[in-house]
Amino acid sequence: MTPPSTPSRRRWTIIALLNAGMIIAYVSRSNLPVALALPDFIQSFHLSDVDRGTLNSAFFWAYAVLQIPAGWVVDRYGVKWPYALSLLFWCLASAGTVFARSVAQLTALRVILGVGESVVAPASYKWIRFNFAEKERGLAVGLYMAGTKIGPAIGPPLAAWLIVQYDWRMMFLILGLGGLVWLVPWIALVQNDAHRPAKDESKGAAVAPIRFCRLMASPVVWGTVIATFCYMYFVYFCMTWMPAYFVELRHQSLARMGLYTFFSFAGMAMMAVLGGWAADWMIRRGGNPVTVRKWFTIAGLVIACTELIGARASSLTMAVTFAIVSLSGLGLATANYWAITQTLFPAATIGRMAGVQNCAASVAGIVAPIVTGWLKQQTGSYDAPMNAIWIVLVVGILAYLTMVREKYAPVMTP
Secondary structure, eight states, X not given: OOOTTSOHHHHHHHHHHHHHHHHHHHHHHHHHHHHTTOHHHHHXXXXXXXXXXXXXXXXXXXXXXXXXXXXXXXXXXXXHHHHHHHHHHHHHHHHGGGGOOSHHHHHHHHHHHHHHHTTHHHHHHHHHHHXXXXXXXXXHHHHHHHHHHHHHHHHHHHHHHHHHHSOHHHHHHHHHHHGGGGHHHHHHHOOOOTTOOOBOTTTOOBOOOOOHHHHHTOHHHHHHHHHHHHHHHHHHHHHHTHHHIIIIISOOOHHHHHHHHHHHHHHHXXXXXXXXXXXXXXXXXXXXXXXXXXXHHHHHHHHHTTHHHHHHOSOHHHHHHHHHHHHHHHHHHXXXXXXXXXXXXXXXXXXXXXXHHHHHHHHHHHHHHHHHHXXXXXXXXXXXXXXXXXXHXXXXXXXXXXXXXXXXXXXXXX
């Protein structure tokens, strides 16, 4: 149910703010891959392919480790101030890249950026869980998650434009400090919910926190973890290596690369909203929430497998078409694979469960760039990295089919 303290108009305004926060976060994550596609940048830091993969993954080293502690923080201290402080920290870290003079300094700054952004997902999903009922949650999550696609859609072309107009250092400075504007409406609109008790929607009764070991014993958790990793492996390949793929293999300019990246992630953002809305509509008409959201997620993973068609095509048109289709189609899963988590787990566990799930997503952010860089360096081509993506997506489909079932969900008692 919707708490009386959060009017409907304000709820949707805050969803827009959560969306904007994720756009800022993902622009900060996706600006370095654009710089790593520049020959001058590579030569300045004497980077190998393995170095490039390591730099692309460095953000996730601290980000992944801190997801579960960040979930505990928002379960304990609420959403408003932990989120505000985290955004301040990561924007300053992003802007600080202007001072980097070595690979070690670049790596350290990306790790610090990961520390700053670690609170974002647990805080956002916690706020949505407490302010939206099941029949609205798919659209709410879809609109919020659209920010995770709009950010990578606008980030590369915006970073490329700033590099062309100025240089890579000014690009980091502008994108980093520009995000601080978000703090003004956030502090003004969001209530402090640090001491707000959790409620079980089906019973309306206060519940005690579930033990973490019991949470992790559920097969649903492990199915969700595996599928989340597989989903995000593809997304983070596209964020970290797709710019270099189009520049190096397909011989496209930086501007054209930014355009292809924009359409791929913009398509995914639109499908995330559409998929969330369509699932909500089916649930309002009597569909089982778990079943509906599960099959939307599987459909998205299946469509994503079409990336292999574009990867094997000699035609640039085919390569671009299936780069856009595969990533856009994955958007059907975006809202629903997060919304189903909020359906299957009690409200009091959502901060921690979002932390667990986002930890799996972050591990993919570590693994995908490094494995891609290693496979490319070992084989001398993008064929092996593309084949790896297809295999990982199939594993995600199997995990959802066999493990993400309502009967495996943990149940809390008052």
